[in-house]
Amino acid sequence: MxxxxxxxxxxxxxxxxxxxxxxxxxxxxxxxxxxxxxxxxxxxxxxxxxxxxxxxxxxxxxxxxxxxxxxxxxxxxxxxxxxxxxxxxxxxxxxxxxxxxxxxxxxxxxxxxxxxxxxxxxxxxxxxxxxxxxxxxxxxxxxxxxxxxxxxANAYPAALEKWLMDPNDPSLDDLLASMSISQRQTDRLAKRYFGASPKFLQRKYRALRSADRIRAGAVGWMQAAGCNFYDQSHFIREFKTFVGVTPNQFISNQAELITEIQRRRVQKNPGGLLGSI
Structure with a gap:
């Protein structure tokens, strides 16, 4: 490959x-x-x-x-x-x-x-x-x-991008406060530029952020998951939904192309996120 x-x-x-x-x-x-x-x-x-x-x-x-x-x-x-x-x-x-x-x-x-x-x-x-x-x-x-x-061309919602990429995983209320528009308008912009509602995108990026932590050397599921999953089974289920393999399979490099993609992206964009903006 x-x-x-x-x-x-x-x-x-x-x-x-x-x-x-x-x-x-x-x-x-x-x-x-x-x-x-x-x-x-x-x-x-x-x-x-x-x-x-x-x-x-x-x-x-x-x-x-x-x-x-x-x-x-x-x-x-x-x-x-x-x-x-x-x-x-x-x-x-x-x-x-x-x-x-x-x-x-x-x-x-x-x-x-x-x-x-x-x-x-x-x-x-x-x-x-x-x-x-x-x-x-x-x-x-x-x-x-x-x-x-x-x-x-339309004005790009930079605040929405910033919210998605924030490693502290701010709440939906934080997003709405930063957007200064209604929830319906925010949902419409999220779908226009990112393909889904903010609530769904938050799930997606939480899982991708966890994969990025594993690639960077996180030890144990709690360190990889952060603080936004109910328990280990919830973390594993969400991780597999959005990454395609379990955390253990990801660690053992059974997703060879995913890990190689991330390695190459980080060379071009230090601190980059899997599937990132």
Whole structure:
């Protein structure tokens, strides 16, 4: 298995988290934690994605997978090579032109939302001679999408992002106080940019934060869990829902791709969180 990360052009980074290249010589079935949205261009091979609802999606030439609201699975054939793009919450309006909750746990052909202009850019990525050339082609593609949709851009709720990423796990009341708008409006913004309500997102990020603590060396379930789970069984259940394996399986590296993804992300973004913003 081979995995590399590259950063997009600086002006695109509010919208695109990173570009990555994945390849595997052998067939594999890898659990993947609940994530933000991704675009993936198949360079070779193929396989299936099994989304949190259990649906099995054949991997097409190029596709978008929306924010995932639970762990999912990639079943890749031997020789699979993928160029991927992590979409930040702020990128939904700028890149896709629709709300994140409309794509949550969905696998959508790239040309269905990007139109005919996507075809030439997909070909440029697939025909590139190296990873840097792929990233340059992707930069041009996303720059063109942003230019096309810029007039429809909405103000991004930075307070909501800050609340989700706070390691102290502040309450929903704290969020509403910081947003200075109604709960209904806050829910609508959370769904638009992150794909779900704040209450659900809080569950997701608590579990992902626990996985990050384990990767950083937490000892014992209480240290990994923090103070926001009822008991050990609740912690294990939530962890498996959003990370895809139990804490013990995660510690023993049975989720090889998840831990490798996090290791590479931290190299590019020290202090980064699994599936993070």
């Amino acid at each position: 081979d995995l590399h990360y590259f950063l997009p052009r600086p002006d695109l980074r509010p919208y695109v988290r990173a570009y990555y290249y994945f390849s595997s010589e052998h067939a594999s079935a890898q659990p993947l934690c609940a994530e933000l949205g991704n675009i993936r261009v198949m360079l070779d091979g193929g396989g299936f994605l099994v989304t949190p609802d259990g649906a099995r999606h054949h991997i097409s030439k190029a596709f978008l997978i929306g924010p995932t609201m639970g762990a999912y699975c990639m079943q890749a054939r031997a020789g699979t090579r993928v160029f991927g793009v992590g979409i930040r919450p702020q990128g939904w309006n700028a890149l896709a032109g629709f709300d994140a909750n409309e794509a949550a746990d969905q696998v959508i052909d790239l040309t269905d939302f990007a139109g005919a202009r996507a075809a030439s850019h997909i070909d440029a990525i697939r025909n590139a001679s190296d990873f840097h050339t792929m990233a340059d082609a992707a930069d041009r593609f996303f720059s063109s999408l942003i230019s096309m949709r810029k007039k429809n």
